[in-house]
Amino acid sequence: MVSHLRAEMVLRIPIRRIPVVVDVLDPLAPQLSLGDFRSLQGKDPDQARYRIVDIEVITSPDDQQPMLVTECARYSRFLRREGDNIYFRKELDAS
Amino acid sequence: MASLSIEERLLHYFLAMGAQQVAEKPPSATLSFVISDQRVNVVVARNDVLTQSTIIEAILGLATLRASSNQVYLAAPRLLGVTIDAQLFRSYGIGLLLYDDRRIDEAVAPQVVQFAQPVPTMPTQDPSTVAEITELKSMYLEMKSTLVRLREEMQTLQHTPKEPPISSIDMPQHVVIQQQPSFSESAGQLPSFFTNNPWLDVLSKRGRGNGEPFAG
Numbered sequence: 001m002v003s004h005l006r007a008e009m010v011l012r013i014p015i016r017r018i019p020v021v022v023d024v025l026d027p028l029a030p031q032l033s034l035g036d037f038r039s040l041q042g043k044d045p046d047q048a049r050y051r052i053v054d055i056e057v058i059t060s061p062d063d064q065q066p067m068l069v070t071e072c073a074r075y076s077r078f079l080r081r082e083g084d085n086i087y088f089r090k091e092l093d094a095s
Numbered sequence: 096m097a098s099l100s101i102e103e104r105l106l107h108y109f110l111a112m113g114a115q116q117v118a119e120k121p122p123s124a125t126l127s128f129v130i131s132d133q134r135v136n137v138v139v140a141r142n143d144v145l146t147q148s149t150i151i152e153a154i155l156g157l158a159t160l161r162a163s164s165n166q167v168y169l170a171a172p173r174l175l176g177v178t179i180d181a182q183l184f185r186s187y188g189i190g191l192l193l194y195d196d197r198r199i200d201e202a203v204a205p206q207v208v209q210f211a212q213p214v215p216t217m218p219t220q221d222p223s224t225v226a227e228i229t230e231l232k233s234m235y236l237e238m239k240s241t242l243v244r245l246r247e248e249m250q251t252l253q254h255t256p257k258e259p260p261i262s263s264i265d266m267p268q269h270v271v272i273q274q275q276p277s278f279s280e281s282a283g284q285l286p287s288f289f290t291n292n293p294w295l296d297v298l299s300k301r302g303r304g305n306g307e308p309f310a311g
Contacts, residue, residue, distance in 0.1 A: 073174040073195075080191065080202035082181035 007092040011061050015069055015084045018055045021045045061088050101139055101194060102126060105170055108192075108199050109135070121163055123156055125170075133165040133207065137192070140171040150179055157189050166205040168192050176202060 021037045023029035034052060037045055045052065056069040072078045072086055079087040102125060106116060109128045114135065120127030124136040138157055153169060160167045170192040171179060181203045184191045188206030192199055289295060
């Protein structure tokens with residue numbers, strides 16, 4: 001069995017951070033982004049009733065679909081998180 | 096490979112890079128190696144390191160290891176890799192290893208710290224030795240100035256015009272008396288060996304054309 005070391009490159013994918021407002025008193029209330037909440041309510045969310053959750057997503061280097069940053073660790077090609085970027089290893093095609 | 100503990104896998108990982116394990120390690124380090132005269136300490140973080148504050152505490156604990164090692168690594172599960180900002184490790188010069196069940200990757204290379212060479216302490220100086228050295232130094236300087244003066248005098252002597260040798264001046268000149276052969280006055284200004292010499296008659300006839308040979 002002959003194994004070949006393939007050339008690799010490093011992909012840098014920026015993290016998009018989406019703040020979502022969650023109503024802790026009404027579980028059926030729709031979760032809005034912070035920008036939409038401000039435009040609808042005309043004010044910032046009250047801390048006694050609302051929680052702001054930051055959801056970090058990236059675009060998958062495989063299928064270009066959005067994915068959670070926390071899911072990146074399941075990929076063996078994940079290298080590191082540095083600042084607001086995720087670094088992946090990618091093998092170069094021989095052709 | 097998954098049956099091995101992470102310590103054993105890290106051991107194989109560093110041994111494959113040519114490292115040698117060191118038994119004596121700091122208490123806070125999990126593993127300690129030597130790679131080409133550089134001390135490397137590795138701290139393994141478990142899954143219990145979940146909060147950012149505990150990660151920062153772990154980094155500060157690793158920073159204390161910098162005094163006793165050239166390179167410091169934190170080995171953390173890959174699942175924690177997305178919550179750990181590599182910039183934090185770079186700023187402290189700490190390496191980051193991420194591992195899962197299949198592989199170990201170096202996410203951040205450590206910054207190599209070169210220890211300063213210890214300054215040799217000067218031994219206490221003996222005052223008598225110092226005085227002797229001072230005296231020897233003054234003697235040396237005096238000898239040096241004397242040598243310079245002698246050299247200058249030698250050069251001036253070489254440049255002056257040459258005089259006749261002393262022996263030709265001091266020694267009295269020998270009068271050479273040439274011995275003249277003595278001639279007797281009685282033979283008419285001829286030397287004494289001309290008197291009664293039979294060869295004179297023979298030699299006087301030579302070259303006058305008789306054609307007679309002298310011999311044979």
